[in-house]
Amino acid sequence: MGGPFYLMGLVVVLVALTGALCALTPWLMRKQECFAVTVPESAQRDARLVSFKHRYTAAMAVVTVVDIAVMAGAIAAAGSSPMQSLSDPRVASVFAWGAVAGCLAPAVASFCLMLHYRSCVQAIKREEGWSSQRAEAAAFVFEGDVPGPVSLAWNLLYVPVICATAAIGVVGYPSMPDPVPMHVGFAGNVTDYASKSPGVVAFPVLVQVFLFVCFVFCHWQIMRSKRPIDPARPATSALAYGVFARAQSVFLLVVGLLMSAGIGATFMMSSLGWLSLGQAALVVGVLVLLVLVGAVGMAVVYGQSGARVMRRLEESGELRADDDEHWKLGILYWNPDDASVFLLGRFGIGWTVNLARPAAWAMLVGFVVLTEAFVLGVYALVGL
Amino acid sequence: MIIRIDKMAESPIYLQIRDQIIVAIAQGSLLPGDGLPSVRSLAADLGVNLHTVNKAYAVLRDEGYVIMRGRSGAFVAEPLREVSPDRAVQAREQLAERLLHLAQEHKAAGGSVDDFVAEARRQAEAVYADPGVAGARRDIGVLGLDPQGERLVCDDAVVRAQAPGRAAFAGESSTPNSACAIPASPSGAAPKLRQ
Numbered sequence: 001m002g003g004p005f006y007l008m009g010l011v012v013v014l015v016a017l018t019g020a021l022c023a024l025t026p027w028l029m030r031k032q033e034c035f036a037v038t039v040p041e042s043a044q045r046d047a048r049l050v051s052f053k054h055r056y057t058a059a060m061a062v063v064t065v066v067d068i069a070v071m072a073g074a075i076a077a078a079g080s081s082p083m084q085s086l087s088d089p090r091v092a093s094v095f096a097w098g099a100v101a102g103c104l105a106p107a108v109a110s111f112c113l114m115l116h117y118r119s120c121v122q123a124i125k126r127e128e129g130w131s132s133q134r135a136e137a138a139a140f141v142f143e144g145d146v147p148g149p150v151s152l153a154w155n156l157l158y159v160p161v162i163c164a165t166a167a168i169g170v171v172g173y174p175s176m177p178d179p180v181p182m183h184v185g186f187a188g189n190v191t192d193y194a195s196k197s198p199g200v201v202a203f204p205v206l207v208q209v210f211l212f213v214c215f216v217f218c219h220w221q222i223m224r225s226k227r228p229i230d231p232a233r234p235a236t237s238a239l240a241y242g243v244f245a246r247a248q249s250v251f252l253l254v255v256g257l258l259m260s261a262g263i264g265a266t267f268m269m270s271s272l273g274w275l276s277l278g279q280a281a282l283v284v285g286v287l288v289l290l291v292l293v294g295a296v297g298m299a300v301v302y303g304q305s306g307a308r309v310m311r312r313l314e315e316s317g318e319l320r321a322d323d324d325e326h327w328k329l330g331i332l333y334w335n336p337d338d339a340s341v342f343l344l345g346r347f348g349i350g351w352t353v354n355l356a357r358p359a360a361w362a363m364l365v366g367f368v369v370l371t372e373a374f375v376l377g378v379y380a381l382v383g384l
Numbered sequence: 385m386i387i388r389i390d391k392m393a394e395s396p397i398y399l400q401i402r403d404q405i406i407v408a409i410a411q412g413s414l415l416p417g418d419g420l421p422s423v424r425s426l427a428a429d430l431g432v433n434l435h436t437v438n439k440a441y442a443v444l445r446d447e448g449y450v451i452m453r454g455r456s457g458a459f460v461a462e463p464l465r466e467v468s469p470d471r472a473v474q475a476r477e478q479l480a481e482r483l484l485h486l487a488q489e490h491k492a493a494g495g496s497v498d499d500f501v502a503e504a505r506r507q508a509e510a511v512y513a514d515p516g517v518a519g520a521r522r523d524i525g526v527l528g529l530d531p532q533g534e535r536l537v538c539d540d541a542v543v544r545a546q547a548p549g550r551a552a553f554a555g556e557s558s559t560p561n562s563a564c565a566i567p568a569s570p571s572g573a574a575p576k577l578r579q
Binding site: 139140225226 | 418
């Protein structure tokens with residue numbers, strides 16, 4: 001059992017954390033929502049809604065535990081089988097796809113369970129006649145000291161990180177091995193080499209630049225998001241959202257810096273032969289683990305839209321607005337009359353887009369094109 | 385400063401936005417030179433069309449409450465009467481015209497002169513007696529609520545109803561520290577809203 005098996009162990013822990021986050025989701029949402037359905041705040045104490053949330057959490061726990069058991073079993077079986085069988089590319093690819101499926105299982109299960117309990121809540125909503133005669137909305141006209149996301153200028157911190165990685169590459173280039181290991185199989189064997197060239201050294205820097213673009217885009221998205229203000233308690237919810245958005249933007253910045261520094265530096269060191277690729281992957285895996293632990297912590301402390309920052313306030317029994325008709329399948333927002341492109345998601349922590357806005361589609365397509373261009377550019381540069 | 389609208393109310397949304405910004409200026413919550421949010425960001429926050437906010441800002445600009453400066457956005461204008469004698473005359477004419485309409489309606493509905501003057505005086509005094517929060521330190525106020533802090537006021541009586549209702553958020557200061565203190569003080573902002 002070598003480095004790659006520790007890596008697989010790490011993947012299992014990541015799945016456990018993802019499962020935990022999914023299982024907690026209904027408890028972290030805003031009080032006016034239950035399984036992506038708008039309900040009066042006082043209805044959150046309704047025994048049926050509470051039992052739906054308990055059942056959802058229990059089901060998610062079971063799915064996660066089964067998923068982990070299957071993945072751990074597969075790793076144990078692979079560990080006891082001869083190394084040669086793992087070097088077989090077919091076995092390795094089955095293993096890789098199995099790992100991807102195992103990682104996605106909690107999210108897929110969470111979505112399906114949400115859809116199920118969403119229809120249950122909708123039935124209760126019809127039965128109880130919870131509806132709104134109004135469609136209130138609130139917004140800042142003068143922001144004063146209300147907190148908000150940190151300035152985009154903080155992203156300049158990426159510049160020294162990228163420069164330092166480039167400097168390591170320039171200094172280490174003369175002592176770089178030829179050929180350079182580029183890809184490693186599950187058994188720790190190097191499956192791909194590239195011949196020594198400046199392009200190989202530039203690869204980690206390019207990855208960092210790509211990460212930089214992605215993280216800055218996410219930060220900008222937070223700045224441009226609709227600021228959801230609860231019309232029933234505008235000032236308090238505006239402050240709670242401000243605190244939430246600030247914390248999320250700081251978290252995003254810290255994660256981005258950690259990831260780009262970690263990925264860039266370890267890739268650079270491994271292509272210079274100072275680290276094995278397995279060790280580099282382990283470092284990145286540990287970083288991802290730290291980030292997920294942080295994300296779970298953030299979710300529990302703040303909740304979606306700062307819902308948990310103001311959770312002790314008393315509950316209102318009326319609905320002041322109901323935009324359920326714009327949320328397709330509970331999580332996809334489609335509202336042509338809403339000028340906002342980015343807004344908070346309905347089930348889960350974080351932001352989503354208004355799919356009725358062409359700008360949202362342009363950005364989705366732009367992201368895919370950017371990713372493709374990056375991958376093709378790297379292949380061209382490294383000459384694989 | 386937070387404004388509230390009701391998209392299902394009879395009064396058009398752009399008028400609700402206009403009325404509430406005028407109230408904010410009257411109360412000193414918005415001072416001359418203060419920037420208003422960009423059309424895009426206000427429309428996004430309220431979840432309405434860009435054209436709706438554009439129209440509200442255009443009306444405010446035409447009425448002289450707001451100046452628009454190309455890409456840098458909208459700003460609260462100097463009070464009309466302080467800008468120039470011409471504008472002062474213009475503002476006086478506008479006031480006279482509106483009072484004329486109100487007086488005609490009042491008479492048509494069978495009201496007396498004394499009632500009209502007394503009511504006008506009472507409303508004007510209420511507006512001018514409201515100290516507002518002019519100055520460097522501002523509180524978050526919530527516009528568009530009736531005096532009980534319960535419901536939206538969507539008719540043209542916003543200005544009248546607002547004066548006493550302003551107390552809803554008195555004392556809630558909006559420093560970053562108070563934001564962090566929300567969980568510790570459940571008796572803070574929201575319960576006052578819903579007395």
